[in-house]
Structure formats: structure tokens, C-alpha cells
Amino acid sequence: MEHPVHPFTELFEQLGLPADEASIQAFIERHSPLPATVAIYEASFWNQAQAAFLHTAIEEDADWAEVVDHLDASLRKT
Template sequence: MNSVRPRMTHLFEQLGLDSSEEAIVKFIETHQLDANMFTVQADFWTDAQRQFLEEKIKSDGEWAIVVDQLNEALHEDSVK
């Protein structure tokens, strides 16, 4: 059994993205979303990435927490 808790770096690895701290910060800064857009609706995801994110959100497990953290980070600059 894998007891490592998922982190943002693990999420980026699973998405096939650069998981270095610098790359994660840059991705978040350059992919900010409008307040009314769900993260999985963003056009920068591939179908496989979108499916992975949707599955993890629905799982409501530890991965869902990390995906939610990404969601919050991608909406930091959004205006409601």
C-alpha cells in the first residue's frame, strides 16, 4: 500500500507536466481562470488530463484535495 499523500508535485507528474516548484508556479501564474469557469473546463487540458482531474474530483479522496488546491490556485486572480 502506498502511504505517500498526494501533493501538487505528484498531481503535475500524473498530468504529464513539469513538476518542479518553479514550473508549477509558472503554470499557475500563466493559466489563471475566470471565476465562472470550472478547472476541468479549461481549454489548456488534454482530454486525458481532463478525465484524470474529473476522476480525482469525483473520488472525494486525498487526490480530490490536491485537485481542489490547484483549482483555488488557478482562480487566485479571478474576479467574482
């Protein structure tokens, strides 16, 4: 089954965050680097709904999983 591709901006919209390029970059810079020992959905900066969405996307390998992985990688860069 083919998964739809969600753009990075759409993930931020889904999370209820500003989704313009400058806001996304500022979010990543503000919250990076995420320690390797912390799962993305366990990060302290998410609210409960955001964390649940991210956890479900990863655990169920949902159509959001690929873009969540991209966010995860972006937050781990130093």
C-alpha cells in the first residue's frame, strides 16, 4: 500500500504550529538538539495531543511516519 506524502509544513499545521518556513526553522533551532535518549514524542515541548499524534504516527507506521521521521532527524542535528 502506498502512503501519501505529507509536506513538512502540513505536519506543523497538523500539530497546530505556525507552518511558514521561518517559523519551522525557528522551532527546530529552539528545540535542537533533541537528546538521542529521548523519543521525539517524549520531548518536553509537546503538549499531550501533539505527543500522542507523533507517537501514533510512529507506532502505527501511519502515512505521517515519514515526515515525523524527517522532523525527528531535524531536531537531532546540532
